[in-house]
Amino acid sequence: MGVVILDCGIDMEEMAGPLACCFSVAVTFR
Amino acid sequence: MQLSRYLKTYPCEDKPGYLLVYSTKKASVSLLPERVYSSIENHALSPDEEASLSGLGIVVPDRKEERRQMSHIIDRLNARNQGLTISVIINMACNFNCVYCYEGSLKGSHYMSERTAGLLIDFVKKRFTEGKNLLQLDFYGGEPLMSSGLISEISGSLRSFTSERGASYAFSLVTNGSLLKRNVAEKLVQTGLASARITIDGDAETHNRYRPFKTGAGSFDAIIRNIRETCDLVRIGVGGNFDRISYERFPLLLDYLEKEGLTPGKIAEVRFGPVSKRPDEDRSPADYNEWSLSVNEPWVVKAGTFLREEIMRRGYNTPKIRPMPCQIEISDSFVVNYDGGIYKCPALVGRDGFEVGNLSDGVADYQNVYNLDLWKNDECLDCEYLPLCFGGCRYMAYVRDGSMNRSDCKRPHFDATLETMIRQDVKYRKSSSIRKD
Numbered sequence: 001m002g003v004v005i006l007d008c009g010i011d012m013e014e015m016a017g018p019l020a021c022c023f024s025v026a027v028t029f030r
Numbered sequence: 031m032q033l034s035r036y037l038k039t040y041p042c043e044d045k046p047g048y049l050l051v052y053s054t055k056k057a058s059v060s061l062l063p064e065r066v067y068s069s070i071e072n073h074a075l076s077p078d079e080e081a082s083l084s085g086l087g088i089v090v091p092d093r094k095e096e097r098r099q100m101s102h103i104i105d106r107l108n109a110r111n112q113g114l115t116i117s118v119i120i121n122m123a124c125n126f127n128c129v130y131c132y133e134g135s136l137k138g139s140h141y142m143s144e145r146t147a148g149l150l151i152d153f154v155k156k157r158f159t160e161g162k163n164l165l166q167l168d169f170y171g172g173e174p175l176m177s178s179g180l181i182s183e184i185s186g187s188l189r190s191f192t193s194e195r196g197a198s199y200a201f202s203l204v205t206n207g208s209l210l211k212r213n214v215a216e217k218l219v220q221t222g223l224a225s226a227r228i229t230i231d232g233d234a235e236t237h238n239r240y241r242p243f244k245t246g247a248g249s250f251d252a253i254i255r256n257i258r259e260t261c262d263l264v265r266i267g268v269g270g271n272f273d274r275i276s277y278e279r280f281p282l283l284l285d286y287l288e289k290e291g292l293t294p295g296k297i298a299e300v301r302f303g304p305v306s307k308r309p310d311e312d313r314s315p316a317d318y319n320e321w322s323l324s325v326n327e328p329w330v331v332k333a334g335t336f337l338r339e340e341i342m343r344r345g346y347n348t349p350k351i352r353p354m355p356c357q358i359e360i361s362d363s364f365v366v367n368y369d370g371g372i373y374k375c376p377a378l379v380g381r382d383g384f385e386v387g388n389l390s391d392g393v394a395d396y397q398n399v400y401n402l403d404l405w406k407n408d409e410c411l412d413c414e415y416l417p418l419c420f421g422g423c424r425y426m427a428y429v430r431d432g433s434m435n436r437s438d439c440k441r442p443h444f445d446a447t448l449e450t451m452i453r454q455d456v457k458y459r460k461s462s463s464i465r466k467d
Contacts, residue, residue, distance in 0.1 A: 002063045004048070006456050009058030009087060012103060012353050012417065 056087030149389035233282035
């Protein structure tokens, strides 16, 4: 059909493992 | 089939007749012929096309049902989570005197005791229930390596525990990098050290001004020396906190790393973020007010996309744009303070009202304390950015409003940055997944 897939992406439900804070508020302050 | 609600579509100037399509819930990126896009709108897709586009999160059987499922996505994610993640504030002591240190008045000579460490180990063992197969600890401070002996003790015990269970264990450090010498890293690797996030704020001159030792001496050279000594033992991530003045100096750091041989193959990840404002009640000795109050601020948008480009064009790895629930929402993720208090967010440790339990008594219900359903409203559920945002950062909401009653909406931020960041990913990541369908 002519779709060019550049990144297949992920399954959201599988991504609960070790997380980085989305905004790194806490992570990068130290 | 209908177009997903959680989709962004951009023009594709370098490939006429195509659209750049990004699914915010799948983080998939595709070039879609305009003809196919019209077929979706006209319900004229073939079964093969429907299957392919469905797998990419571009089409769904029913948008209302998709919205309903999205409102339960975190529950499903928690149910399937086989990991347990504990962030440990092992001390509040530090050998640095950073100008913006948000720990402010919380900082001091406070260390986790042996007794509390024992309670922590018991707590982790209790929470690592059947079905769990990955235990991840993140040691923060203060400066965690001022407690490297205790980290070894805790990790040694938990590594044995997970090994007996046939599960995996690893720990990471969020460190200023000044104490991560090779002999220290060698010892910690034996008990599970896998990665270290080291903060460097720009080139030597800028970094030394923002992150000096307590003595006032510059810390840049010691950190670079330690990275060079340890990058073959430990995955080193370089972080950095920029403000509206300093961000232009950060590319000089990347140039320096390259020049010193700390090339993309030796640095696992580079990620820079804005210095965030502290709550007003914080009393800090630092006379500093160049912080950001929101990622929506124009200078944060400009600096963030500029630095991401500088990182990626040199070949360094930086996080992809992908769905990212706040760790507050993850039921098997906790932050343990040096005194045994349990929290859900590292930024809120030590703040009245945000402790959800302690190592002796366990965890109480924290649904209301952290307003877990913050994003379960029509505005958020209808927003195409929801999977990337989930109501935003509760800490920033708290700093701005003094409460977590309102979301930290990131729509302006994503409106201004997402297209640029997707194009950066397409341009610089040597994707192995490019294929035609």
